[in-house]
Amino acid sequence: MDIPDLAGRGLVLLGCGKMGSALLEGWLAGGLPASAVSALEPNPSPRLEALAREGLRLNDYPPEPPGIAVVAVKPQSMGAALPRLAGYGGGGTLFVSIAAGTPIRALEEAFGAGTPIVRAMPNTPAAIGRGMTALVGNDAAGEEGMRVAETLMAAVGETARLETEAQMDAVTAVSGSGPAYVFLMIEALAAAGEAEGLAPDLALRLARATVAGAARLAEAPDREPSRLRADVTSPGGTTAAALEMLMDEGDGLTPLMRRAVAAAAARSRALAG
């Protein structure tokens, strides 16, 4: 299934902020006509207004119930926003929600039992088409609903299907929040470079290019990160000296990351209530 296959269904996008607009751009680039989309957004960007001149319905409902409704408002806006789509509950419309911390059962309560719902968790690199999205659906969504949702989210990067919704807390903690950990890694590496005498600009440039380049190297599925690491570590060399600190079993990066991800997952569980 490709994006153009979804054109006939009609799509309502509730919330067109950072993530909603990243998705919209991905769908348009993938061949979805602007005229197939209705965007409900209180603060439309100039780009959204330009798209409205090309046929996108802005703050206007489609004449028929849409095949797909994508929920992309903040969790705290849900209470006010979801009633705007309540008329589409109960069967014909597939709901895809990207809201962090809002469980499927909360959406079923809003839209009614038997409503096909897929919950998806993207991350910020979706804005440049390099996102990672995990998805899980209810029984009503079925295989067809999952395929539609995967097609929508694949427009902004990779997708992975979960076995249970309970895994969403760990996903949120790893790939949802993960980009921030990597940004911190760049900041920390640059600060350490400064502490060793580099000018701030140069330290940041080195750190940024190193993380980006290493990430690119690690991307190929046949390149195990542990192998890549071993390949650049000569016994008794400089990398080995640093890794001795970073790989300390008590206070190295692995136990620290374990605690950080556990804290994020616990927070995700608490937000879901």
Ligand SMILES: NC(=O)c1ccc[n+]([C@@H]2O[C@H](COP(=O)([O-])OP(=O)(O)OC[C@H]3O[C@@H](n4cnc5c(N)ncnc54)[C@H](OP(=O)(O)O)[C@@H]3O)[C@@H](O)[C@H]2O)c1
């Ligand atoms: N950004 C990420 O990395 C990321 C990753 C995973 C999941 N998510 C999820 O994606 C969702 C959106 O996040 P975001 O970063 O895109 O937030 P955002 O930039 O704040 O976008 C949300 C948009 O929804 C609009 N909105 C608020 N109330 C509305 C209503 N009643 N009807 C229609 N639109 C309404 C907001 O307008 P106002 O500005 O007027 O409030 C805003 O433009 C969140 O639930 C978040 O958990 C985001």
